[in-house]
């Protein structure tokens with residue numbers, strides 16, 4: 001294991017993400033044992049994989065062609081393949097149009113927020129939240145919000161809300177803001193908002209936005225220009241949120257757009273993910289470059305060098321074999337929110353018509369002390385995709401040598417936490433092989449904007465390939481509509497009166 005400095009000195013040639021699945025292939029020439037018998041039942045035969053390769057390549061061709069379809073036939077709808085080429089298009093457009101491009105616009109608005117506030121509340125749910133959260137957790141300091149302003153180097157603190165209708169978390173946020181932000185003239189006490197909703201009418205984020213806007217109006221003054229400057233909307237092309245902002249006098253260049261042809265959970269490389277990232281000073285161009293590189297690998301590379309096709313084929317075949325619970329085991333706490341993001345991606349894309357794998361996010365080694373028992377010994381319905389981080393960012397923390405050795409750790413005094421992690425990784429996966437529990441590895445060389453771009457794009461592309469392989473349209477989420485319609489009906493059937501005490505701020509500013 002090396003740290004950042006070591007990495008630079010070694011001049012690593014690239015930071016490509018790979019998918020390694022050899023561990024879950026059966027070994028055809030091994031002598032019969034109860035273990036090989038079990039592995040035969042639960043692992044994958046190389047021939048099986050070889051059989052689907054041609055099919056997977058054909059599906060790749062079909063997906064590549066779908067990108068060009070302007071007016072798809074009814075049976076192909078919804079079709080939202082815009083995310084595939086979006087990263088490169090964003091970069092190209094920025095190169096040509098600079099500030100007038102969508103990326104230029106979002107960089108300008110990000111800079112405005114950074115220059116004017118110390119806290120940003122990000123409102124959004126589902127695809128309008130999870131990508132930004134995944135990037136924040138992976139790429140920022142773990143205790144970013146707790147760090148003093150100087151150490152944050154001008155990067156505002158970030159809070160995610162509007163991803164629920166949770167009364168008490170929102171009131172807690174207001175309490176925090178009211179107690180820490182008293183004088184709107186002082187930059188350290190100012191706060192701004194990013195509100196993201198592609199449809200512009202999701203009840204959770206829309207209702208919370210009203211309350212947050214009222215809170216901001218209380219702080220800056222109801223008629224203050226600042227409200228328009230420090231509340232940045234991201235929405236679809238024709239939505240109620242856009243109408244609202246226009247009615248409030250927003251100029252077009254201050255409203256960021258999620259393109260129609262990009263679905264909500266595929267929108268991390270629109271302003272939805274990129275604006276919070278840019279506010280945090282992350283290199284969004286490197287992210288887009290990583291994503292675009294993954295698209296190119298997907299389109300151009302043969303199966304053997306194509307992590308998208310490999311991941312899709314292996315995961316599809318294992319689902320067909322009854323491994324319907326798909327665990328994304330992140331070997332870094334920094335990557336847990338990538339798992340939450342993937343939970344939505346997989347659930348809403350493939351969980352249709354009584355079919356589709358169930359995603360579960362685990363963080364190892366933490367969850368080896370909770371879910372570990374079940375993964376090793378429970379129902380044989382799981383495929384575990386390890387999300388492995390090859391290289392830590394910071395210098396190693398050593399176990400160290402101490403005089404009081406009652407804990408018996410001096411024997412490992414020259415080992416680092418990374419060494420312990422590596423031993424846990426090997427030990428866990430050996431145990432899984434012995435127990436005929438299939439596992440494979442998504443290998444992330446290091447966490448950077450570039451690798452995060454690759455990773456998220458890889459999982460989005462692979463999910464679309466899986467959808468096409470299983471005959472499920474990966475776009476759209478008709479199942480989500482049922483609860484929304486019921487919720488609206490129930491609300492409308494009740495009198496429009498509050499049940500409890502009403503907070504001042506929510507009395508309609």
Ligand code: PA5
Pocket residue numbers: 125126127128196197198199200201202205263264265266348477
């Ligand atoms: O994938 C999708 O489109 C959905 O899950 C959305 O991300 C989610 O419902 C939030 O929608 P919106 O961004 O329109 O508020």
